Amino acid sequence: MGDSSTSLAIVNDSLRGAFTRELVAAPKDYFLGPVFAAKKQSGPREVTINQRKYLIGGFHPMDPDRHPPALDVRHARAIFTLLTFRKRGGEESPVISFSFNEFCRKYAHTNGGRYARAIGAILADLMDAYIRVTDLGTGISHEYRLIERVDIVKRPPRRRDSKLARSEQLEMWFSGCTLSPEFFALLNRIAELQRLNFEVFRSIRSPLAQAVYLYIPSRAYYHTEQEPFEITLTTLLNQVSFPVPSQMNRRRQLFMQNAHPIMKQLDGAATLKGVFRVRLAKTSDGTDWKLQAWEERDVARAKHDPRSSKAKNAYLAAGHTQAELDRRLGAIQPLSDYDEDTLATATVEIDGNRRFFELAKALLGPARFSTLAAEAKNDALEGRKAKKSPAARLIWRMMEAISEKVTHVPGAAVLESGAELRALLSR
DSSP states (O other), X not given: OOOGGGTTSOEEEEETTTEEXXXXXXXXXXXXXXXXXXXXXXXXXXXXXXXXXXXXXXXXXXXXXXOOXXXXXXXXXXXXXXXXXXXXXXXXXXXXXXXXXXXXXXXXXXXXXXXXXXXXHHHHHHHHOEEEEEETTTOOEEEEESEEEEEEEEEOOSOTTSGGGGSSOOEEEEEEEEEOHHHHHHHTOGGGEEEEEHHHHHHOOOHHHHHHHHHHHHHHTTOOSSSOEEEEHHHHHHHTTOOOOSSHHHHHHHXXXXXXXXXXXXXXXXXXXXXXXXEEEEOTTXXXXXXXXXXXXXXXXXXXXXXXXXXXXXXXXXXXXXHHHHHHHTTOOOOOHHHHHHHHHTTOOOGGGHHHHHHHHHHHOHHHHHHHHHHHHHHHHTTOOOSSOHHHHHHHHHHHHHTOOOOOOTTOOOOOSHHHHHHHHTO
16 A cells, blocks of 8 residues: 555556556545535535535625536536546645646547537536535635636647647646635545545436436445445435436436436446446335335455444444444445555554454444554554454454443533534534
8 A cells, every 4th residue: 555645646556457446535425425416407406415514606705796606527527537636746736737638638538629618518517506505514614716826828839749839829738726725625535535436426427317317326335236335316316416308218228228228327337346247126015116226346246344233233232322323334435545644554464354443443433443553553663463354453443432331421422523522612
């Protein structure tokens, strides 16, 4: 595993042999919920992800008369394209430089005039649209936009064979596309990022399929073909702000029609850890179709790890409710680059224990998980030997932490962050 400082840069590696993938890192919430709509919007959207409510578009903090629309998958594609131009070590600067022609080719496989104008308008939206994130536990909110400013210069075309080289027209360069301070800060919180296989996302044609691919794999990650994640088409279409046909068969037709149906575009799409699989089935009452999704991967094919059941039972025995367990299980995510770097430095075997570590992170919370992983790292750096293995020692510590009894004083507020404490003290 490479140094964690490169986690925001583009990573090229092989996927199933000769296939090359290009990875970009973005805030994890962008992949946990339908932040980006499947269709162009005319007003704001609200999306709740875990304990955070997102208001996307519809307001401007400096000008109450401006109402930019919510962001959709075109904007997602643009921001991910922009992040592919971030250089290694890009944590030091929010400024990204690139040729607009190159940007258009990466975004749309062409730099034709019509596409260039449309892509320019999308970038302009990223400068105007704001996102307000409200912590539902504390009521504290913050607002940010994605792009702060752009500096444009005209340069002679670099390629001699370019059509521009035989004309007087100059090539437009974004000599400085500056990310907003808030978005730049989010990109440097490595533990709160998730990577996206940009090549796969770009290869998906349908905007609706793109919207589904951005967040449904996170729901399907811990499911199997025998026990898939399920969501009705009505709910799914509402979540991504796509018009819902009134007739059940028309809803199915949306996903099955055309030469390249949405189901074909999604089924078999590569993810970071395996392959995304989908199918349609009727609901039990026969009133709708539902999308069933799961992920095929080596971990899913492995025998059931008895430690997972022990961890869940220990969590409940500690005094947590089944509802809290279900909520945390629904938020299970792959280990981040930061997690894997820490565990690798701790000489902890990851692949054979990945399923348990992902479950433990969900049950303990990212902060407690990171603390225990850091302790294991310090053990390795300071030469403290484990009786069995570093992995066994860390797993034992995590099981002990999961088993800690919950001691709630009746009527007491349970705070899980410094922000919640500050909000409580300021009342």
